[in-house]
Ligand code: ADP
């Protein structure tokens with residue numbers, strides 16, 4: 001039997017609801033609804049438009065449930081009959097990490113969730129580190145220091161007094177669908193309030209930074225059923241009220257790592273390439289050494305207790321913001337021109353903090369060039385080339401560091417997510433890293449989401465190896481082999497990072 005499962009996958013560049021069909025040898029996704037997910041600046045605060053997202057999710061679930069399974073197969077000459085299957089056997093939600101909603105004692109949302117790129121956390125990390133040392137934080141949580149980690153957002157929070165419960169974004173949305181609160185573990189692991197070895201909240205850390213006891217709800221693991229739909233939600237979406245919402249790797253990166261199409265025994269690294277590039281390795285245990293802390297590698301929780309040992313690289317965000325500022329959606333045209341632009345003309349450090357907040361990225365690139373004594377790119381194509389080469393360099397540096405710190409050698413790099421369609425970036429990544437790159441699948445988070453749901457519903461996908469084998473058998477990958485002169489990348493690396 002084929003399971004019909006909805007994956008709600010909220011990325012910073014867009015939200016989508018996908019209908020997944022999963023059965024023996026079968027793993028298909030159909031995009032049923034995609035919607036804009038832009039931040040909203042009101043006064044001095046940058047918010048997520050959470051109610052708009054919720055409304056779009058309801059629209060998407062209605063569409064997913066109503067889409068007939070038979071129709072597509074019939075038109076493709078298959079055996080499906082008109083009037084095929086409808087409805088859903090499961091729903092899973094994954095989304096970006098670190099952000100949350102606060103609820104009062106009646107379960108009402110206390111204001112719009114604040115976006116992690118908001119300026120309220122400026123300077124907060126330094127304040128918190130006076131109460132809890134960086135060494136202690138790393139020893140407990142194993143998390144990379146990012147200024148927007150939940151712990152720092154909470155230290156800057158002005159609604160804590162009225163708050164009774166904190167729900168991470170996917171947990172908040174699941175709560176609205178089911179009425180059941182909880183904290184899915186992979187996303188909880190990104191808060192810097194989660195004890196990575198004990199695999200639960202660190203009450204001690206929470207207390208030390210003034211987070212009230214009891215604000216953090218019970219942890220649940222990916223694969224647990226959260227609950228059936230509330231009656232009102234079932235009516236709104238046209239779904240059966242018994243339809244279960246299932247906890248998946250609710251941190252989108254955790255779901256996308258599930259769908260890395262690696263074969264057992266592969267020594268692989270991954271780059272989950274979207275708004276952010278999450279660059280790292282999958283490990284069985286966290287690495288909490290001084291070297292790992294120094295390298296600022298994170299040990300985020302993966303599905304099935306794995307560790308996502310990775311680092312955030314600023315990613316295609318810089319390019320997204322350039323397109324927004326230029327008022328163009330012609331990414332394909334710009335990438336074609338960038339492929340012909342001169343190589344290594346200008347290089348930036350994409351992880352420079354000046355690129356974090358929304359804004360005029362072309363100008364910020366110029367400012368970076370001025371600071372580092374480079375002529376700024378003269379054309380849009382040159383600027384795009386500069387961003388992509390700089391990202392490839394950051395990937396190379398991060399992967400080399402990760403391998404050294406974890407004592408692991410990598411033979412292949414899997415690039416997954418929307419950025420896996422960027423052929424120029426994939427080739428530059430292979431060239432910079434001196435490793436073969438396998439690109440795809442594009443919708444990795446949604447695939448990881450439905451795979452975990454399918455297993456929870458009894459599909460024989462016992463482990464990540466089986467899930468990955470199914471992805472590999474059902475999705476085409478594109479291979480890129482290293483080209484060009486490695487010495488050019490060595491020289492480029494010392495230009496950007498050499499003086500540090
Ligand atoms: P997120 O989940 O963070 O919203 P996605 O995985 O959806 O991110 O990836 C979005 C990125 O994928 C965009 O920033 C864009 O650069 C890239 N992308 C999307 N479509 C294409 C395409 N056809 N060719 C090249 N790059 C693409």
Ligand code: LRH
Nearest residue numbers: 095096097098252253276
């Ligand atoms: C990617 C992502 C990433 C987090 C960032 C906030 O969407 O979840 O893993 O660090 O958003």
